[in-house]
Amino acid sequence: MNDLTGKLAFVTGSSRGIGRATGLKLAQLGAKVIFHGTQPGEKLLSAVAEAGNNAEYLTADFGNMDAVLALADTLKARALVPDILVLNASVQSYTGLANFDNAEFLRMFTTNVQSSCILLHELLPEMRKKNGGRVIFVGSINGIQPASRLAIYGSTKAALMNIAQTAALENAPYGLTVNTILPGVIETDRNAKALSDQAFADKLKEQIPMHRFGTSEECAELIAFLASDAAAYITGAEIPIAGGWQL
Numbered sequence: 364m365n366d367l368t369g370k371l372a373f374v375t376g377s378s379r380g381i382g383r384a385t386g387l388k389l390a391q392l393g394a395k396v397i398f399h400g401t402q403p404g405e406k407l408l409s410a411v412a413e414a415g416n417n418a419e420y421l422t423a424d425f426g427n428m429d430a431v432l433a434l435a436d437t438l439k440a441r442a443l444v445p446d447i448l449v450l451n452a453s454v455q456s457y458t459g460l461a462n463f464d465n466a467e468f469l470r471m472f473t474t475n476v477q478s479s480c481i482l483l484h485e486l487l488p489e490m491r492k493k494n495g496g497r498v499i500f501v502g503s504i505n506g507i508q509p510a511s512r513l514a515i516y517g518s519t520k521a522a523l524m525n526i527a528q529t530a531a532l533e534n535a536p537y538g539l540t541v542n543t544i545l546p547g548v549i550e551t552d553r554n555a556k557a558l559s560d561q562a563f564a565d566k567l568k569e570q571i572p573m574h575r576f577g578t579s580e581e582c583a584e585l586i587a588f589l590a591s592d593a594a595a596y597i598t599g600a601e602i603p604i605a606g607g608w609q610l
Protein backbone atom coordinates (compact mmCIF):
# COMPACT_ATOMS: atom_id res chain seq x y z
CA MET A 364 0.00 0.00 0.00
CA ASN A 365 2.90 2.36 0.57
CA ASP A 366 4.34 1.97 -2.92
CA LEU A 367 4.90 5.44 -4.39
CA THR A 368 6.18 4.32 -7.78
CA GLY A 369 5.21 6.84 -10.46
CA LYS A 370 4.60 9.64 -7.94
CA LEU A 371 6.47 12.93 -7.98
CA ALA A 372 7.27 14.48 -4.60
CA PHE A 373 8.51 17.97 -3.80
CA VAL A 374 9.88 18.34 -0.28
CA THR A 375 10.74 21.86 0.84
CA GLY A 376 13.71 22.28 3.17
CA SER A 377 15.11 18.86 2.30
CA SER A 378 18.81 19.63 2.24
CA ARG A 379 19.02 18.28 5.81
CA GLY A 380 17.04 17.18 8.85
CA ILE A 381 13.42 16.01 8.65
CA GLY A 382 13.05 17.14 5.03
CA ARG A 383 16.09 15.19 3.85
CA ALA A 384 15.01 12.02 5.65
CA THR A 385 11.54 12.45 4.13
CA GLY A 386 12.87 12.88 0.61
CA LEU A 387 15.00 9.76 1.00
CA LYS A 388 12.09 7.74 2.42
CA LEU A 389 9.73 8.78 -0.39
CA ALA A 390 12.43 7.89 -2.94
CA GLN A 391 12.95 4.53 -1.25
CA LEU A 392 9.22 3.88 -1.74
CA GLY A 393 9.56 4.62 -5.45
CA ALA A 394 8.78 8.33 -5.84
CA LYS A 395 10.84 10.71 -7.92
CA VAL A 396 11.84 13.40 -5.44
CA ILE A 397 12.67 17.05 -5.92
CA PHE A 398 14.77 18.18 -3.00
CA HIS A 399 14.99 21.82 -1.98
CA GLY A 400 17.23 24.12 0.02
CA THR A 401 18.38 27.71 0.01
CA GLN A 402 21.72 27.11 -1.71
CA PRO A 403 23.07 24.69 -4.29
CA GLY A 404 25.90 22.56 -2.96
CA GLU A 405 27.11 19.32 -1.46
CA LYS A 406 24.15 18.77 0.91
CA LEU A 407 21.61 18.78 -1.91
CA LEU A 408 23.87 16.90 -4.32
CA SER A 409 24.40 14.11 -1.80
CA ALA A 410 20.65 13.86 -1.09
CA VAL A 411 19.93 13.58 -4.81
CA ALA A 412 22.66 10.97 -5.26
CA GLU A 413 21.43 8.92 -2.32
CA ALA A 414 17.77 9.09 -3.46
CA GLY A 415 18.31 7.94 -7.07
CA ASN A 416 15.07 7.55 -9.11
CA ASN A 417 16.04 10.63 -11.20
CA ALA A 418 15.87 12.84 -8.11
CA GLU A 419 16.88 16.44 -8.53
CA TYR A 420 16.97 19.64 -6.53
CA LEU A 421 15.85 23.23 -6.78
CA THR A 422 16.80 26.19 -4.61
CA ALA A 423 14.87 29.22 -3.34
CA ASP A 424 14.96 31.45 -0.30
CA PHE A 425 11.40 31.40 1.09
CA GLY A 426 12.00 34.78 2.67
CA ASN A 427 11.81 36.21 -0.85
CA MET A 428 8.38 35.89 -2.46
CA ASP A 429 9.73 36.53 -5.96
CA ALA A 430 11.99 33.52 -5.47
CA VAL A 431 9.05 31.39 -4.29
CA LEU A 432 7.00 32.42 -7.33
CA ALA A 433 9.95 31.69 -9.63
CA LEU A 434 10.27 28.24 -8.04
CA ALA A 435 6.58 27.52 -8.64
CA ASP A 436 6.93 28.73 -12.23
CA THR A 437 9.87 26.38 -12.74
CA LEU A 438 7.90 23.42 -11.40
CA LYS A 439 4.97 24.21 -13.69
CA ALA A 440 7.05 25.03 -16.77
CA ARG A 441 8.99 21.76 -16.41
CA ALA A 442 5.84 19.68 -15.78
CA LEU A 443 7.09 18.96 -12.27
CA VAL A 444 3.85 19.73 -10.43
CA PRO A 445 4.06 17.26 -7.54
CA ASP A 446 1.63 14.51 -6.54
CA ILE A 447 3.07 14.85 -3.03
CA LEU A 448 3.90 18.29 -1.65
CA VAL A 449 5.67 18.33 1.72
CA LEU A 450 5.80 21.85 3.18
CA ASN A 451 8.64 21.40 5.64
CA ALA A 452 11.03 24.37 5.33
CA SER A 453 10.95 26.89 8.14
CA VAL A 454 13.02 29.34 10.08
CA GLN A 455 12.93 29.61 13.85
CA SER A 456 14.38 32.06 16.28
CA TYR A 457 13.94 32.69 19.97
CA THR A 458 12.32 36.07 20.44
CA GLY A 459 10.83 37.13 23.75
CA LEU A 460 7.71 39.24 23.28
CA ALA A 461 9.30 41.91 25.46
CA ASN A 462 12.09 42.26 22.87
CA PHE A 463 9.72 42.19 19.90
CA ASP A 464 11.65 42.60 16.67
CA ASN A 465 9.57 43.64 13.66
CA ALA A 466 12.07 42.44 11.06
CA GLU A 467 12.31 39.01 12.69
CA PHE A 468 8.52 38.79 12.93
CA LEU A 469 8.22 39.47 9.20
CA ARG A 470 11.04 37.05 8.33
CA MET A 471 9.38 34.19 10.22
CA PHE A 472 5.88 34.86 8.88
CA THR A 473 7.08 35.37 5.32
CA THR A 474 9.32 32.31 5.25
CA ASN A 475 7.06 29.94 7.17
CA VAL A 476 3.55 31.07 6.23
CA GLN A 477 3.44 33.26 3.14
CA SER A 478 5.71 30.97 1.11
CA SER A 479 3.39 28.01 1.83
CA CYS A 480 0.34 30.03 0.76
CA ILE A 481 2.04 31.01 -2.48
CA LEU A 482 3.07 27.44 -3.24
CA LEU A 483 -0.47 26.23 -2.54
CA HIS A 484 -1.95 29.00 -4.68
CA GLU A 485 0.37 28.20 -7.57
CA LEU A 486 0.34 24.40 -7.39
CA LEU A 487 -3.08 23.30 -6.07
CA PRO A 488 -5.02 23.96 -9.31
CA GLU A 489 -2.69 21.56 -11.14
CA MET A 490 -2.44 19.11 -8.23
CA ARG A 491 -6.25 18.79 -8.20
CA LYS A 492 -6.08 17.30 -11.70
CA LYS A 493 -3.91 14.47 -10.41
CA ASN A 494 -5.36 11.37 -8.84
CA GLY A 495 -5.05 11.45 -5.04
CA GLY A 496 -2.80 14.43 -4.46
CA ARG A 497 -1.18 14.86 -1.06
CA VAL A 498 -0.13 17.95 0.88
CA ILE A 499 1.68 17.36 4.15
CA PHE A 500 2.60 20.25 6.39
CA VAL A 501 5.38 19.89 8.92
CA GLY A 502 4.03 21.90 11.83
CA SER A 503 5.23 21.75 15.41
CA ILE A 504 4.04 20.97 18.90
CA ASN A 505 4.79 24.69 19.41
CA GLY A 506 1.77 25.39 17.20
CA ILE A 507 -0.54 24.02 19.90
CA GLN A 508 1.52 24.55 23.04
CA PRO A 509 3.14 27.80 24.20
CA ALA A 510 6.87 27.87 24.87
CA SER A 511 8.87 30.74 26.25
CA ARG A 512 10.48 32.91 23.53
CA LEU A 513 8.74 30.93 20.78
CA ALA A 514 5.50 32.94 20.47
CA ILE A 515 6.26 34.17 16.99
CA TYR A 516 7.61 30.87 15.62
CA GLY A 517 4.75 29.02 17.35
CA SER A 518 2.17 31.37 15.90
CA THR A 519 3.51 30.76 12.37
CA LYS A 520 2.89 27.06 13.00
CA ALA A 521 -0.59 27.77 14.42
CA ALA A 522 -1.38 29.84 11.33
CA LEU A 523 -0.25 26.98 9.10
CA MET A 524 -2.59 24.61 10.94
CA ASN A 525 -5.55 26.82 10.08
CA ILE A 526 -4.37 27.07 6.48
CA ALA A 527 -3.95 23.28 6.31
CA GLN A 528 -7.43 22.65 7.70
CA THR A 529 -8.96 25.07 5.22
CA ALA A 530 -7.00 23.53 2.35
CA ALA A 531 -8.21 20.09 3.50
CA LEU A 532 -11.81 21.30 3.37
CA GLU A 533 -11.46 23.00 -0.01
CA ASN A 534 -9.65 20.12 -1.69
CA ALA A 535 -11.44 17.06 -0.29
CA PRO A 536 -13.82 16.92 -3.28
CA TYR A 537 -10.78 16.38 -5.50
CA GLY A 538 -9.54 13.41 -3.45
CA LEU A 539 -6.59 15.59 -2.44
CA THR A 540 -5.70 15.25 1.23
CA VAL A 541 -4.01 17.83 3.44
CA ASN A 542 -2.56 16.81 6.79
CA THR A 543 -0.15 18.21 9.36
CA ILE A 544 2.40 16.44 11.49
CA LEU A 545 3.40 18.05 14.76
CA PRO A 546 6.95 17.10 15.73
CA GLY A 547 8.12 17.52 19.30
CA VAL A 548 11.87 17.54 19.86
CA ILE A 549 13.59 15.92 16.90
CA GLU A 550 17.38 15.73 16.84
CA THR A 551 18.48 17.81 13.84
CA ASP A 552 20.95 20.61 13.07
CA ARG A 553 18.33 23.06 14.26
CA ASN A 554 18.59 22.15 17.92
CA ALA A 555 22.02 20.45 17.98
CA LYS A 556 23.61 23.35 19.84
CA ALA A 557 20.86 23.57 22.48
CA LEU A 558 20.78 19.79 22.99
CA SER A 559 24.56 19.62 23.36
CA ASP A 560 23.98 21.11 26.81
CA GLN A 561 23.59 17.77 28.62
CA ALA A 562 21.82 19.22 31.65
CA PHE A 563 19.30 21.01 29.42
CA ALA A 564 18.78 17.91 27.25
CA ASP A 565 18.23 15.68 30.30
CA LYS A 566 15.70 18.13 31.77
CA LEU A 567 13.83 18.24 28.47
CA LYS A 568 13.75 14.45 28.21
CA GLU A 569 12.23 14.31 31.69
CA GLN A 570 9.29 16.41 30.40
CA ILE A 571 8.67 14.06 27.48
CA PRO A 572 6.62 11.02 28.54
CA MET A 573 8.80 8.69 26.42
CA HIS A 574 11.96 10.28 27.89
CA ARG A 575 13.73 10.55 24.55
CA PHE A 576 13.93 12.79 21.50
CA GLY A 577 12.59 11.76 18.09
CA THR A 578 14.46 11.19 14.86
CA SER A 579 14.05 12.62 11.38
CA GLU A 580 13.49 9.07 10.13
CA GLU A 581 10.50 8.62 12.46
CA CYS A 582 8.96 11.80 11.04
CA ALA A 583 9.71 10.59 7.51
CA GLU A 584 7.85 7.31 8.18
CA LEU A 585 4.73 9.21 9.23
CA ILE A 586 4.91 11.55 6.24
CA ALA A 587 5.40 8.58 3.90
CA PHE A 588 2.28 6.94 5.35
CA LEU A 589 0.24 10.14 4.86
CA ALA A 590 1.57 10.32 1.29
CA SER A 591 0.48 6.77 0.50
CA ASP A 592 -2.77 5.27 -0.80
CA ALA A 593 -3.23 3.73 2.67
CA ALA A 594 -4.01 7.25 3.98
CA ALA A 595 -6.47 8.20 1.23
CA TYR A 596 -9.35 8.82 3.68
CA ILE A 597 -7.33 10.88 6.18
CA THR A 598 -7.56 14.62 5.68
CA GLY A 599 -7.45 17.65 7.95
CA ALA A 600 -5.59 15.63 10.60
CA GLU A 601 -3.01 17.07 12.97
CA ILE A 602 -0.79 14.29 14.25
CA PRO A 603 1.69 14.84 17.08
CA ILE A 604 4.94 12.90 16.72
CA ALA A 605 6.39 13.91 20.03
CA GLY A 606 6.73 10.94 22.37
CA GLY A 607 3.62 12.15 24.18
CA TRP A 608 4.99 15.66 24.86
CA GLN A 609 1.62 17.16 23.87
CA LEU A 610 -0.18 15.34 26.72
Ligand SMILES: NC(=O)c1ccc[n+]([C@@H]2O[C@H](COP(=O)([O-])OP(=O)(O)OC[C@H]3O[C@@H](n4cnc5c(N)ncnc54)[C@H](OP(=O)(O)O)[C@@H]3O)[C@@H](O)[C@H]2O)c1
Nearest residue numbers: 376377378380381400401424425451452453503549551553
Ligand atom coordinates in the same frame (compact mmCIF):
# COMPACT_ATOMS: atom_id res chain seq x y z
N1 LIG B 1 13.83 19.68 14.83
C1 LIG B 1 12.81 19.80 15.65
O1 LIG B 1 12.91 19.51 16.86
C2 LIG B 1 11.48 20.29 15.16
C3 LIG B 1 10.41 20.32 16.07
C4 LIG B 1 9.18 20.76 15.64
C5 LIG B 1 9.00 21.15 14.33
N2 LIG B 1 10.04 21.11 13.47
C6 LIG B 1 9.78 21.56 12.10
O2 LIG B 1 10.25 20.58 11.21
C7 LIG B 1 10.71 21.20 10.01
C8 LIG B 1 12.12 20.72 9.71
O3 LIG B 1 12.91 20.98 10.85
P1 LIG B 1 14.44 20.52 10.91
O4 LIG B 1 14.80 20.48 12.34
O5 LIG B 1 14.66 19.35 10.03
O6 LIG B 1 15.12 21.83 10.26
P2 LIG B 1 16.64 22.14 9.88
O7 LIG B 1 17.54 21.00 10.17
O8 LIG B 1 16.91 23.47 10.48
O9 LIG B 1 16.53 22.29 8.28
C9 LIG B 1 15.77 23.33 7.77
C10 LIG B 1 15.53 23.16 6.29
O10 LIG B 1 14.81 24.32 5.85
C11 LIG B 1 15.57 25.02 4.87
N3 LIG B 1 15.47 26.47 5.04
C12 LIG B 1 16.00 27.21 6.04
N4 LIG B 1 15.77 28.53 5.82
C13 LIG B 1 15.10 28.59 4.64
C14 LIG B 1 14.61 29.66 3.85
N5 LIG B 1 14.78 30.93 4.20
N6 LIG B 1 14.01 29.37 2.68
C15 LIG B 1 13.85 28.09 2.28
N7 LIG B 1 14.30 27.03 2.97
C16 LIG B 1 14.91 27.28 4.14
C17 LIG B 1 17.01 24.57 5.10
O11 LIG B 1 17.75 24.75 3.89
P3 LIG B 1 19.35 25.11 3.94
O12 LIG B 1 20.05 23.83 4.33
O13 LIG B 1 19.66 25.55 2.57
O14 LIG B 1 19.49 26.18 4.96
C18 LIG B 1 16.83 23.12 5.49
O15 LIG B 1 16.65 22.30 4.37
C19 LIG B 1 10.58 22.70 10.24
O16 LIG B 1 9.39 23.17 9.68
C20 LIG B 1 10.54 22.83 11.76
O17 LIG B 1 9.84 23.98 12.14
C21 LIG B 1 11.27 20.70 13.85
